Amino acid sequence: MSETIDFSLLKGSPEESQAVSAQLLATLKTRGVAKLKNHGLPAELIAEMFEYTRKFFALPLEDKMIAKHPPESTPNRGYSYVGQESVGSISGFEKGVTPGKQVRDIKETVDIGSANDDLVDNIWVPEEKLPGFRKFMEDFYDSAFKVELEILAALAKALGIPEEDMKLLHNKAENEFRLLHYPAIPASELADGTATRIAEHTDFGTITMLFQDSIGGLQVEDQKDPGNFRGVESSDRSEIILNIGDSLQRLTNDTFRAACHRVTYPPTVKVGSDEIIPERFSIAYFAKPNRTASLFPFKNFITPSTPCRYDDITAWDYNNLRITKLFSGKA
Numbered sequence: 642m643s644e645t646i647d648f649s650l651l652k653g654s655p656e657e658s659q660a661v662s663a664q665l666l667a668t669l670k671t672r673g674v675a676k677l678k679n680h681g682l683p684a685e686l687i688a689e690m691f692e693y694t695r696k697f698f699a700l701p702l703e704d705k706m707i708a709k710h711p712p713e714s715t716p717n718r719g720y721s722y723v724g725q726e727s728v729g730s731i732s733g734f735e736k737g738v739t740p741g742k743q744v745r746d747i748k749e750t751v752d753i754g755s756a757n758d759d760l761v762d763n764i765w766v767p768e769e770k771l772p773g774f775r776k777f778m779e780d781f782y783d784s785a786f787k788v789e790l791e792i793l794a795a796l797a798k799a800l801g802i803p804e805e806d807m808k809l810l811h812n813k814a815e816n817e818f819r820l821l822h823y824p825a826i827p828a829s830e831l832a833d834g835t836a837t838r839i840a841e842h843t844d845f846g847t848i849t850m851l852f853q854d855s856i857g858g859l860q861v862e863d864q865k866d867p868g869n870f871r872g873v874e875s876s877d878r879s880e881i882i883l884n885i886g887d888s889l890q891r892l893t894n895d896t897f898r899a900a901c902h903r904v905t906y907p908p909t910v911k912v913g914s915d916e917i918i919p920e921r922f923s924i925a926y927f928a929k930p931n932r933t934a935s936l937f938p939f940k941n942f943i944t945p946s947t948p949c950r951y952d953d954i955t956a957w958d959y960n961n962l963r964i965t966k967l968f969s970g971k972a
């Protein structure tokens with residue numbers, strides 16, 4: 642994995658700022674994923690984020706189920722128990738590949754949207770079950786949104802898209818973020834390939850800002866060598882792993898291609914052994930275009946040598962097209 646990009650240089654001299662945007666562009670174009678440090682979200686805030694995440698999943702199941710995600714995919718809010726959602730059902734979606742055998746994800750999650758969303762409400766556990774959780778998450782959402790806009794501005798600059806256009810496309814913060822817990826399991830549970838931590842997939846939004854603990858197991862497909870997945874480690878939890886999602890692939894007419902990723906065995910665990918794979922926590926902030934925005938490619942990416950590859954569709958319709966396949970429908 643390439644070196645971590647110092648995002649604070651974006652606010653340095655014009656030369657430094659230009660160089661960081663160009664480095665980001667080059668890394669994302671070849672890898673679909675980049676690592677950022679000094680991005681503006683303080684390490685203490687991220688540490689607290691992991692702590693709240695750990696505390697939430699440590700609640701008794703009946704408490705977590707008070708805030709349960711509906712059995713169907715929308716609204717995509719609340720707690721999903723282990724087995725409720727399987728990402729394997731959308732593996733290969735944009736590659737036009739229909740998934741073969743169904744692979745179970747062994748994970749539990751919480752999906753959270755903006756506190757100001759006028760279409761869907763968040764689903765919370767009562768305050769006394771986890772004091773401060775709701776307020777912290779609502780504030781984190783807003784802080785992450787600010788960083789998202791800076792990353793999008795840097796990408797726009799590097800791509801030659803007016804920064805204002807990129808901002809207008811995302812100014813409603815119709816994003817989602819997700820807390821993930823992969824429980825400790827014996828390695829033998831993953832041995833026959835019918836279960837994994839999270840099956841390979843691409844995210845559907847513009848970019849994903851991912852934070853992970855030090856357990857490992859996250860892998861991204863090499864864009865130059867399809868089928869070959871490489872591990873992505875973070876040197877510390879506050880590093881942002883930046884993923885390109887399908888919406889940016891569409892908007893840039895494949896100049897950026899979405900990063901296909903998955904979570905499996907940590908590198909230290911022997912496949913098929915009786916070892917216990919330790920629990921793992923991660924946090925994914927999915928930045929999405931405004932629901933009513935069109936995902937038709939920006940005009941500068943449509944040229945005689947790069948004809949338009951995508952139909953017009955709104956961000957909301959596209960999101961729903963993807964998400965409806967994720968949930969089993971079982972309550």
Ligand SMILES: O=C(O)CCC(=O)C(=O)O
Nearest residue numbers: 821844853859904923925
């Ligand atoms: O847990 C991770 O590191 C990845 C999570 C992920 O890919 C997702 O939720 O879309």
Ligand SMILES: [Fe+2]
Nearest residue numbers: 842843844902
């Ligand atoms: Fe993902």
